[in-house]
Amino acid sequence: MPPETVAAAPPPVEDAQASAPARRRRFPAPKITVTRVLLVVLWLGSWEAATAGWLDPFYYSRPSAIWGRLVDWFTKGTAFGSIWEQIGVTLEEAVLGFAAGSLAGIVLGVLLGRGRFIAEVCAPFIKAANAIPRIVLASLFVIWFGLGMSSKVATAVVLVFFAVFFNAFQGAREVDRTLVDNARILGAKPRQILTSIVLPSATSWILASLHVAFGFALIGAIVGEYTGADKGLGLLINHAQGTFDAAGIYAGMIIITVVALLAEWLLTLLERRLLAWRPPSSSAAADAQI
C-alpha cells in the first residue's frame, strides 16, 4: 500500500470523538445543568412570589395554579374528555398535515428545482402564494371542510408545504454540476440522476426544513382547532380563554411545547440516520445551534 494511504487513514469513529470536544472547549456538563435548573427555579419562584403581592393571579396566573391545572387534566380529564384524547387528536392532525405537506413540498420543490422552464413560469405565482397570510386560510377551511379533522389537516398542510417546498427547491438547484456531469458520463439516465444525485444532495436541505415544518404543522393544527373544533388542544386553549382561565392557557402551552420537543428529538434521530455520511464536524455544529 502506498504511504499516503497509510498516513491518512485513522479509524473514523475514533476520529469523530477525539476531534469534536477538542475543537470547542466545553464547560463541564453538571455545571451547565445546575445553572439551568437554578434559572428555572429563580424564574418560577419570583413569579409565584410576585402573585402573592402586586401581580394579579387572575390575569397572570401562578406556577402552582398551572401545575394544579395540569394535574387536574391528567387525573380527572378536561371539559371535553380525557386529555390524552385531546393530545392524540392534535397530534394526528399535525402528523397528517406534516406528512402530506412535506411530501408535496419535496416533490414539487425538486421538480421545479430541476425544470428551469416550469420554475420560470411558476415563479410569480409561488411568490404571491407565499406572501398570502396563510394562517387566515384556517377560517376558509372550516367553512369548506367543517369542524372535523380535515380542516385542521388542511391548515397544517398549507403551512408545512411552503416551508419544505422552498428548501427542496433550493436544494435541487444547488446540486454540484460536476456530480451530475460525472454521473452522466458514467451512464446515468435522467431518472437515475434524479434519484442518485439530486435527491441525496437535496436531503440535507430538506431535512433542515422538516424541523421547522413540524412546528408549523402543530401551529396549523392548533390554530385550526382554535378557529372551530370539537376536540383538541387548540379547543382547550380557546375554551380557557373564553372562561378567563389563564392557568388553562399556560397548561395548554406547556403540553404543546413538550409535544414539539419530542417531535424535534425524533426528527434529529432521523436526520442522524440519513446523513450518516457527513463529516462529524458539521453534525457537531448542528448540535451547537439547538
Next chain:
Amino acid sequence: MTKRFRSRDGAAHTATRDMSFTVRQGEFVSVVGPTGCGKSTSLSMISGLAQAGEGEVLVHGRPVTGIPDRLGYMFQQDAVLPWRTVLDNVAAGPRYRGAPKRAAREQAADWVARVGLAGFERYYPHQLSGGMRKRVALAQTLINEPSILLMDEPFGALDVQTREHMQDLLLELWSGTGAAVVFVTHDLTEAIALADTVVVMTAAPATVKDVVRVDLARPRRVEEIRLEDAFLGVYRRVWDSLREEVEITRARGARRAA
C-alpha cells in the same frame, strides 16, 4: 480509431478556434497550454457534455452528438458522491448501466483493490485523503472500461509525492487497455512523463501550436524518467514552444488588471 477535433465556440468568448488534433486508439496524448486557453472546453466537447459551436468532434469516425459510448472522464474537482461508500461509488457506473447490485459490487471490489484501496470499501469520501479520493474517482472511471479516457488536470490538487504515485498508478492501469487518453495538465513534467504525444496549445482562442512526440520507452517510472537526458530534451522543446504563449497570456492579464 481516429478522433479528429476541430471546433469553434464563438458565443461571448471564443475559447477555441480552428483547433484540430487526432488521437489514435491506444495513444496517450497530453495537452498543455497557458491558463484559460480552452483546454477544459475541448474536453467537454469531446465528451459530449458541451456542444461544439462550429466544426465537429469525431469519435470512432462519427460526429459527437451525445455522450459517446465507452467514454471515461476524470474531472479536476472531486466528483465522488459524498453520501456513498467507496465501494458504492465505484459500483456506480455498472449500476447505472443496469448491472445487478451484487455483480456491480463484486466488480467494484476488484477495482477498489486495483487502485490500492482494499480495506477502505466501507469508508465515506470525507474519511479519505485527497489522494485516496482520486483513487476512488479513477476506479469509478476505469470500471466502465473506457476506450477513450479524458482527464482534466485530475491530479492538480495533490501534493507532489501523491501526484507521482497517482501518475504511476494511472500508467499501470492504462497499459494494455488500448484506451486513447487525452490528459490536460499545467504541469509539463507530468505531461511528458505520461504521454506518447504532447499537444501544445496557443493562448486563447486556442489552436494547436505544436505537436511533440515523446519517444521514451514504456513501462515508465515517473520519478525516474524525468532525470533522463531524452526527457530533458523533450522538456526543453515543449517549454520553448509554450513559453511564448504563457507570456502572451500573462501580458493580457496585466493589461486587464491595469
